Amino acid sequence: MPPMSADSAKRAMERPLQEPDAQAEAFAVVRQAHQMESTEDYVELIDDLITSQGEARLVEVAERLGISQPSAGKTIARLQREGYVTSEPYRSIFLTEKGKSLADKSRERHDVVYKFLLKIGVSDATAKIDSEGVEHHVSEETLDAFRRIIDAG
């Protein structure tokens, strides 16, 4: 073992390692969230497009995600396999019950995060950007804390 610097010794005292199991569990939760992340973003976007424009076309989904049409199309195919959307070749995309319900849940959570960031003084542009990533990693407990602050005055 190499010798320890004064700073390192101090940091080791103030910031002890977690239990291995607890730490592994936290990373597992993050991996699980990432597995759902693109599904959530897609169904939320599809639902928003249907609401705002009457239908969700692949070309618009791809443009708003900032990826190529074939990439978006491949993920839509997975979502169809998994029962979140339906669509026939060359036609627009629809949400199943399962997809609609996930979209509603995701939008609600996304909105809480977005409004919370605005509430604590983050700019609108930054709140939009940060909430797009953060939304997938907040537990119900944290969302409740966010809601309390949104509702406080």
Place this chain on the structure above:
Amino acid sequence: MPPMSADSAKRAMERPLQEPDAQAEAFAVVRQAHQMESTEDYVELIDDLITSQGEARLVEVAERLGISQPSAGKTIARLQREGYVTSEPYRSIFLTEKGKSLADKSRERHDVVYKFLLKIGVSDATAKIDSEGVEHHVSEETLDAFRRIIDAG
């Protein structure tokens, strides 16, 4: 275009779509964050292990990430290719200057998120879990807002 429900009409008014470019940019930022995410988690963990236990062994990195040793080993190999760590076969893992500096930056940001969650009333266990994911998606602007709240009273 199918007809619109009353709820949908209301939602379309209250929650208009973003500009396509702005929305695409937000998703691009999230994808960029995800590209750095495992790198940040690894160097932060390796640095913590070196500080607390004198060295970082693959077996411990894998255990704390909750993944198999070969999976961790493969990512360590990438980190070495990219200049974040060094290690010789069957030996422990060291951080380069680049790796150490990323570890310090990541730990600082992680700690801000963790302390912020505690401050707004989230439990310790949940704060540990949520901060592990959220840390990668908070901008400097949002971190400053978090710091203000941590420092307030």
Place this chain on the structure above:
DNA sequence: TCGTAAATTTAGCCATGGCTTAGTTTATAC
């Protein structure tokens, strides 16, 4: 010292989600 256990590496599997290029179908404008 030497045999066994632990740690590490190697090889190869899989899913996801990016990409480009080229072909096909549908929509539009004249």
Place this chain on the structure above:
DNA sequence: GTATAAACTAAGCCATGGCTAAATTTACGA
């Protein structure tokens, strides 16, 4: 109605990050 443009699909590439099984190296205790 038909030519052209737009939208979509098909095929195939790549990197990441999971996994298991098997080989190899190192560490350790008797």
